[in-house]
Amino acid sequence: MSPAELFSLPFMQRALLAALFTGLAAPAIGTYLVQRRLALMGDGIGHVAVTGVAIGLLTGWSPTWTAVVVAAVGAVAIELIRERGHTNGDVALALLFYGGLAGGVLLTGIGGQSAARLQQYLFGSLLTISISDVIVTMVLATVVVLIAVGLAPQLFAVSHDREFARVAGLDVRLYNILVAVLAAVSVTVAMRTVGLLLVSALMVVPVATAQQLTRSFRTTLAAAMVIGVLASVGGLVISAFASYRASVAPGPSIVLLALAGFAVTWPIGVWLRHRSRLRQPFADDPVGHEVSDDHDDRHPHRHGDDCGHLAVPHDDHVDYVHDGHRHAPHGEHYDEH
């Protein structure tokens, strides 16, 4: 089968659409979770959503909608437990992790459903997605993206510094709950694509990748969404082609592709951070300095813009970093700073 034939298949087109919208929505809300150092919250919500799916399977209601409701309730519970400060955020997450997963497996068994049915939701089943599933995915993902981008100034302020946001008159609790509910919606949106157990990866890994290279929040948000789309669509396409030779599931391919992107950008990020640390201006020097005396022979040139030594601002002049010394031009000689 040629690529053209593959992409003309209806199930493949549905899968591509779902992957596109999921890849856009999950990192959008994931950025706020990472900013609040709640990177694992998506995972916690994902585990709670397992119970939601099981309730759907047990009652015959749509597992997508029961998962949305149960995940949203779980997310708000996590947020409230965290806010009240009775338990650490991570302990609150852990409690819901285990309760959600155990409840889901138990209910699936009671309902007489096979584990394979639940597995579709645990690890994703992008290629068996129906038209109505695609429409629900597109609508929910659009809502998540519009709110995450439209309310970015407010959500940024609340996630960045909640005390300042409160004194600025923002309803911090309302915005926190909004983020929690949006995270729950994203989890259920991504459930069919990468599965509940891997959903957090699509929320967090693109953000972690983006921030290796970015300096501002807005570019991180935008870059994470682009990376999310590349990873989810790319992972789907790779798995579709690889499926000629072996059984390759789209969910894990998407997550591994996202991780590969991180592995490529991480060294670049390390280098960028190293470079910016070297170029940071030196602080005011209260100790004073002495005249450099050991470079007359090895020092045939004048320090300047093109001498090849790193120039770092220091107070009102420039120091040249030179074999681990800091040389400041002073008349005919160099001072050691």
Next chain:
Amino acid sequence: MTTAAPTTPPVELVGGAVAIGGRPVLRGIDLVVEPGAFVALLGPNGSGKSTLVRALTGLRPLASGTLRLFGTPFAQFHDWRRIGFVPQRSSAESGVPASVWETVAAGRLTRRRLLRPMSSSDKTAIADALELVGLADRAKDGVATLSGGQQQRVLIARALAGDPDLFFLDEPTAGVDARNQRALAEALGRLRDRGATIVLVAHELGPLAPLVERAVVMREGRIAYDGPPRHDDGHSPHDVHHHETLRPRHGLPLEGRWP
């Protein structure tokens, strides 16, 4: 800067008390701050000075007493654009990089409406605030790459961007090197000249000392001294924890006005 009813005290706390987890931390606090005043809350660690500022901003609920901001009882107060809060620096760290400009832009939220793009006056205010703290050239840099003192100035610019009348600053000089402390003092001096009311918490005044008109010294959750600061031989009355060993060369008063 709005100048309506300039005689209404921006801060009026009567009989204020704060309990944290049922444990009384502040009690019997009466504090009225006049418009345009520059007040420093001083005292040793654990004396309640930060808690007092948090109570004044509503971050800590009062267990008893009444708080009025600009003459309005706190429960009815919604005019947040008149207040600029500069929290302790540690609260401004986050998991995703944020640029200096973005952080300062958050200060405009008191004046922006939901889902509206930023106006040109917002942008001017942000640029002015960065200019005033001397960081206009660092606007695009990540906050995390700045030194502690520069980060502190970013937080002041953020409060400044909302163009408030009343500033609360929680330990703006903590962990800030001498050079940045001077830059900070310069920025606060310009704010005062614009007519802003400033209430700040400090462990040490350092270069801020000449600006302070009134020192409120906290001790074990009560106000122990309230009056003009002492500047004898250049020292500020910040080290009250030394007062048991009264040493005149530290400029500590001996005439009994201190606790």
